[in-house]
Amino acid sequence: MATSADKVRIRAHFEGPPAADGSRAIAVRLLIAPGWHVNANPASFESLIPTTLRTRVAGKPVRLEVRYPLGRTSAIRLQGKPLKVYENGTVLTARMPAPKLIAARADDELVLDVAVQSCSDQGTCLPPAELTTRLRPASCGFASPDVKKAPPHCPIGCSRTCTQAGRCDQPDPSAPLRIDDAHDARHHQQSTLRGHTGNR
Template sequence: MKYLLGSSVLMLILGGALVFFVFQSTPPTDAKPKVTQPSGMMQSSDKVSVDATLDSSGKRIVLTLQIEDGWHVNATPASLDFLIPTTVQVRQDGKPAEMSIHYPPGRATDIVLAGKAIEVYDDGTQITVLPDPSNAQDVSVGQLDLVVTVQSCSDAGVCLAPSIIETKPDTLDSSL
């Protein structure tokens, strides 16, 4: 009986400790529950946007990369096979359009991988899109979609997930 009483007291103490622990760790009913979710990954589009301008002739589009200070995107062609280059695809009326894309040379950085300085585009870099001369046609602002793929990296060499940025030429500029 002595052991039975001792084990009952032990169970009562352990049960009380459990109830105390549960009530101490449970937030009051008016408190907002803490939701644990994986944080969203930053993407390259968090650091890069693209402005597209159609000139007054309707035959030349200039894409200007707007890149946050301290960041850049990989040039085209990419310096190494595993890097993701900045690319432009053109669609007209939802179909691939025959256009020439003119990528500028990249700027060599101090970032060296596999013995090679990485070439990048900085803020303000312009990429020119021209209709294929064998299939020259006017480009209507409403018919054209530009799909730009970028991977932004910090100047310290930390890269974000690539992004696809879709845009349309939204202004006519006779100065181009």
């Protein structure tokens, strides 16, 4: 049976350099099939499932302040009220505090879960799903500001020296976490989420 995971994918990355307090901004882009959308957060009605971003480190939930866009006013109306929705390309943003970022580096993984319910522009909705992707910490993932080109044996993102084996002697502490673009195959229907399948 088709679920919302068949119409929506997610892609995540860290945006910009670390803030003065060491925190990092996370951006999660929604990749939605043409002719489909997901509910905004907050959803226009309590009976609708809002798009929600959650994070985990070492299997434990990490509470982040997530900024949800206002969404677009849809032509679909429910009880005479237009619905707020997210379309393809919508970006959810959050900020990860430095201590949580350090924990993610230690665990070598930050898990991002996005709960969605996709609906067609004609108002037909699929069962909700939870989409999962991962950001994997990398001490040498991107170029340091003071390194224009690393030696051939040195991973880009290392500071001035590295070993012949390709490991950093002095990893760049400001190097972003690299993206693991391979989406988790565990897209699954969420039985605990509110909502319904069918026509609005």
